[in-house]
Amino acid sequence: MNKKASQRNQILIDLIHQKKWPYLGAIISVGIASYFMFLVPTIGKLVIDRVITEPRVHNGDKIDAVISWVGGPDALANQLWLAGLAIVIVTALSGLFMYLKDYLAAGACETTVRELRNKLYHHLHHIDERYLNNADSGDILQRCTSDIDTLREFLTMQVMNIGRTIILMAVVIPLMFMQNAWLTVLSLILVPVVLYYGMVFFVKVRELFQKVDEAEGELTTIVQENLTGIRVVRAFARQDYECEKFDEKNARYSDLNYKLICMFANFWSLSDLLCIAQSGIVLIGGGWLTAQGHISFGTYFAFIGYTNLLIWPIRQLGKELSEAGKATVAIGRIQEILEAPEEEELQNVTPLPDRIMGAIKFENIHFQYDKDRPVLTDVSFDVAPGETIAIVGPTGAGKSTLIQLLMRLHDYEQGSISVDGIELSSIARKDIRHQIGTLLQEPFLFSRSLRENIKFSHLEASDGAMVHSTTAAAVHHTIESFQGGYSTVIGERGVSLSGGQKQRVTLSRTLLNTPPILVLDDTLSAVDASTEQKIISALHEKKGEQTLLIITHRISVCQKADRIIVMQDGRITDQGTHNELTHRDGFYNELWEIQSDQKDQFESEIKVTV
Numbered sequence: 001m002n003k004k005a006s007q008r009n010q011i012l013i014d015l016i017h018q019k020k021w022p023y024l025g026a027i028i029s030v031g032i033a034s035y036f037m038f039l040v041p042t043i044g045k046l047v048i049d050r051v052i053t054e055p056r057v058h059n060g061d062k063i064d065a066v067i068s069w070v071g072g073p074d075a076l077a078n079q080l081w082l083a084g085l086a087i088v089i090v091t092a093l094s095g096l097f098m099y100l101k102d103y104l105a106a107g108a109c110e111t112t113v114r115e116l117r118n119k120l121y122h123h124l125h126h127i128d129e130r131y132l133n134n135a136d137s138g139d140i141l142q143r144c145t146s147d148i149d150t151l152r153e154f155l156t157m158q159v160m161n162i163g164r165t166i167i168l169m170a171v172v173i174p175l176m177f178m179q180n181a182w183l184t185v186l187s188l189i190l191v192p193v194v195l196y197y198g199m200v201f202f203v204k205v206r207e208l209f210q211k212v213d214e215a216e217g218e219l220t221t222i223v224q225e226n227l228t229g230i231r232v233v234r235a236f237a238r239q240d241y242e243c244e245k246f247d248e249k250n251a252r253y254s255d256l257n258y259k260l261i262c263m264f265a266n267f268w269s270l271s272d273l274l275c276i277a278q279s280g281i282v283l284i285g286g287g288w289l290t291a292q293g294h295i296s297f298g299t300y301f302a303f304i305g306y307t308n309l310l311i312w313p314i315r316q317l318g319k320e321l322s323e324a325g326k327a328t329v330a331i332g333r334i335q336e337i338l339e340a341p342e343e344e345e346l347q348n349v350t351p352l353p354d355r356i357m358g359a360i361k362f363e364n365i366h367f368q369y370d371k372d373r374p375v376l377t378d379v380s381f382d383v384a385p386g387e388t389i390a391i392v393g394p395t396g397a398g399k400s401t402l403i404q405l406l407m408r409l410h411d412y413e414q415g416s417i418s419v420d421g422i423e424l425s426s427i428a429r430k431d432i433r434h435q436i437g438t439l440l441q442e443p444f445l446f447s448r449s450l451r452e453n454i455k456f457s458h459l460e461a462s463d464g465a466m467v468h469s470t471t472a473a474a475v476h477h478t479i480e481s482f483q484g485g486y487s488t489v490i491g492e493r494g495v496s497l498s499g500g501q502k503q504r505v506t507l508s509r510t511l512l513n514t515p516p517i518l519v520l521d522d523t524l525s526a527v528d529a530s531t532e533q534k535i536i537s538a539l540h541e542k543k544g545e546q547t548l549l550i551i552t553h554r555i556s557v558c559q560k561a562d563r564i565i566v567m568q569d570g571r572i573t574d575q576g577t578h579n580e581l582t583h584r585d586g587f588y589n590e591l592w593e594i595q596s597d598q599k600d601q602f603e604s605e606i607k608v609t610v
């Protein structure tokens with residue numbers, strides 16, 4: 001067994017081990033139920049041999065004692081309903097223990113799967129940023145939903161059925177041998193073939209299952225992407241193109257499923273044939289042995305019953321094993337996520353006060369995502385507590401990366417970053433993130449009420465504080481104009497709000513928490529100039545209370561900053577106030593001239609029109 005397979009088994013063993021007592025109870029119940037199942041044909045045999053047929057068998061054993069107790073063979077022959085009642089009672093007891101098995105197993109399985117789901121969800125929230133950047137969200141979604149369901153089915157159905165069949169064989173086969181060894185051999189002669197065929201099928205089908213799962217993942221990804229980006233598709237009138245792409249994936253998924261169904265059809269028909277052949281062998285062989293007087297008629301009757309009792313579950317074993325193949329693929333895929341590294345946490349972290357001052361220092365920072373592709377080179381700058389810094393630069397200059405390093409979404413390898421004089425790499429990730437409020441380029445809102453979305457940053461905040469933050473973000477009146485006000489539930493990713501409204505809601509969410517450091521990553525790009533000014537003024541009211549880093553392309557925002565940092569190609573190429581930078585050549589001055597020209601042109605066009 002290779003390492004991966006043994007790790008997969010280990011996950012399963014660990015999961016089952018956590019609930020060993022209910023599982024053990026289920027196994028014992030199956031054992032008892034199997035014994036009662038064995039008793040049904042055995043009662044038939046005893047009645048035939050000791051009551052119905054002549055000459056009657058007398059062994060002087062406990063069975064004879066029971067027969068005498070109910071009035072002897074003749075009396076029993078006149079009251080055969082008693083034997084029928086015994087069969088009903090034994091069958092009912094067998095059913096009762098099977099129910100107990102299902103009850104214990106279902107409880108244990110559900111808890112096991114729920115714990116695994118929680119473990120996976122918790123892990124996803126702590127997984128390393130690099131893994132998330134490269135991961136395919138549709139695929140992860142599938143692993144967390146349908147793969148978990150496959151595993152659940154495996155634990156509730158397959159493990160129990162496989163266990164049940166093995167226990168049934170372990171209980172019934174020795175009891176059959178005790179009655180007649182040759183007939184037992186005859187009754188089981190095709191069992192190895194049925195089992196082997198099931199195992200071969202199981203190995204073959206596993207590979208195909210993996211392909212089907214992958215194809216399903218691709219299909220989920222394409223649906224999810226298209227739902228998220230449906231407006232982009234419509235804007236470019238690319239519906240047909242996307243439908244074609246979907247059809248391709250859909251066809252592949254269907255073809256693979258069809259192949260799988262065909263394989264199963266072959267398996268069922270051939271295994272049915274094998275099972276019927278096994279029953280036929282017992283019928284013919286047992287009939288001959290009875291005719292020759294080697295076995296009693298009752299034994300013949302009982303062995304037909306035993307064979308039927310065993311062969312069908314054994315045939316089912318092939319199916320269960322093949323389903324188990326599907327589960328091992330699912331476990332492997334879940335395991336891949338569980339093995340993805342989590343964000344590393346330090347053993348000895350430097351604790352932060354409840355509220356830091358907000359001083360930031362970058363010293364000779366070098367950083368790259370991929371080998372030999374430097375994104376930040378020798379970046380150094382200082383920010384005093386309460387200072388407002390604007391960061392400008394062309395696209396791809398590394399501005400967002402700077403912020404991601406500050407939030408410890410990635411770790412720097414060269415240089416130093418400190419917050420209030422404490423080296424960032426010695427601070428726990430969650431501690432530093434508590435101190436920084438961030439508004440990312442892409443506003444994200446949950447499909448919950450506006451109130452829940454805004455209070456996400458500060459769950460205990462009062463409604464008054466919430467209204468204060470929405471007023472500062474210039475969105476309070478918009479929210480009040482909705483029929484449901486703050487209770488309005490917004491669609492997935494806030495689709496019922498405009499881009500600017502979404503940004504303002506996310507801004508109010510960040511403002512509610514008043515963290516000592518606030519970062520706006522190109523957040524104001526989707527709001528109009530007057531709203532932008534309102535928001536900037538609101539932020540300026542708190543000037544000095546929090547350190548403000550604003551990544552922006554707008555000169556109007558930079559003008560209000562204490563200092564502007566200019567970034568180009570991963571380096572800081574200039575810094576200073578608006579006045580200083582507009583009096584020397586460089587990127588900022590060019591940006592200023594372009595935006596001033598545009599403003600002048602716009603104003604003169606308005607004058608002409610008026």
Ligand SMILES: Nc1ncnc2c1ncn2[C@@H]1O[C@H](COP(=O)(O)OP(=O)(O)OP(=O)(O)O)[C@@H](O)[C@H]1O
Pocket residue numbers: 133369370375393394395396397398399400401402441
């Ligand atoms: N997760 C990532 N993995 C690999 N490369 C990345 C990743 N994120 C960003 N980059 C690369 O790093 C460089 C800097 O990206 P960054 O997002 O920091 O730029 P930016 O200045 O914020 O750009 P913009 O103004 O367009 O947002 C770019 O070349 C980008 O392709």
